[in-house]
Amino acid sequence: MTISSLFRFMFKKAGVFLALALALTACSPSYNWREMDVADGHVRAAFPARVSTETRDLKLDTHALQFTLASATVGEAVFAVGSAPLPPEIAASPAARQALGMALMRSLYTNMQAPPPSEWPPYGETIEVRGKAVGKPGWLHARVWVTDTMLIEAVAAGTEESLPAERAREFLRSVVIKP
Numbered sequence: 111m112t113i114s115s116l117f118r119f120m121f122k123k124a125g126v127f128l129a130l131a132l133a134l135t136a137c138s139p140s141y142n143w144r145e146m147d148v149a150d151g152h153v154r155a156a157f158p159a160r161v162s163t164e165t166r167d168l169k170l171d172t173h174a175l176q177f178t179l180a181s182a183t184v185g186e187a188v189f190a191v192g193s194a195p196l197p198p199e200i201a202a203s204p205a206a207r208q209a210l211g212m213a214l215m216r217s218l219y220t221n222m223q224a225p226p227p228s229e230w231p232p233y234g235e236t237i238e239v240r241g242k243a244v245g246k247p248g249w250l251h252a253r254v255w256v257t258d259t260m261l262i263e264a265v266a267a268g269t270e271e272s273l274p275a276e277r278a279r280e281f282l283r284s285v286v287i288k289p
Contacts, residue, residue, distance in 0.1 A: 141184060141277065145284070146184050148180040148195035152260050156284035157182040157189055158277065164205055171213035175261065188267030189281045194261045211256035212235065215265055236282060238288040243267065255287055263285065 141158040148155060148163075159182040168177035177198070181190035200206040211233060219226040222241030231237055233255050240249045250267035264285040266278035 114166035120152075138246065143284075146180075148191045149260060149262055149289075150195070152257070152288055153191055153262060153264075154284075154286045154288060155180075155191050155238070155264065156281065158281065159186050168194065170194075170217065170261075171210055173197065173210065183266075184272075184277075187266065187277070190264070191285060192263045192265070196256075196259055196261060206257075207256045210261055211254055214261060215254050218250065218254075218263075218265070222248065222250060227249050235265075236279075243269075249273070251275075251282055253282055253285065257287065 120289045143156045143158055144161075144181070145154060145156045146161060147153065148161075157180075161180050161181045161182050163178060165176060165178040168175050170177075173245050175194035177192055177194045179190055179192045181188055183189075196207065196210070200210055212230065215230060215237065216226055218237060218239050219241070222239045222243055224239050224241030234253055237252045238249065239252070240247075242248060243250075246269055248267065250265055252263060252265040252267075255262045264282055268271060268278075
């Protein structure tokens with residue numbers, strides 16, 4: 111076998127492997143998990159893609175908060191950790207922290223156009239909401255925490271097709287609130 115015929119053979123095989131690899135990647139979204147600290151270092155989470163961060167004012171209950179969202183998108187699925195430092199008057203009041211946490215949980219249902227549950231889960235427990243997002247049937251898995259200094263939520267949201275349940279659970283399991 112000459113060198114030129116060897117190269118032709120390798121390129122033919124490489125073409126087949128490349129076509130197969132492209133076909134496989136076109137069929138399913140790519141999850142490239144990476145761990146990072148978010149929420150001003152209060153949270154460690156594994157995101158399935160490159161993370162972008164955005165901060166904006168959020169009105170929740172009767173309070174305006176500086177809410178920072180670290181999110182990654184895979185196809186139409188979104189994986190996010192949102193956080194806001196608590197203003198001193200809320201941080202000093204357990205009742206105010208409780209009210210703010212409940213308002214954040216309610217907002218998950220409102221955003222999905224879904225009725226809220228009759229009984230709310232404790233902070234840190236998984237919440238599953240099914241409803242509509244951007245006019246399409248969708249669902250989300252979320253967890254909400256209220257610490258002495260921070261309001262934190264972790265959310266995996268998408269459609270049945272775009273967000274496999276195991277990927278949502280994997281993301282939420284990775285979220286750790288640091289002491």
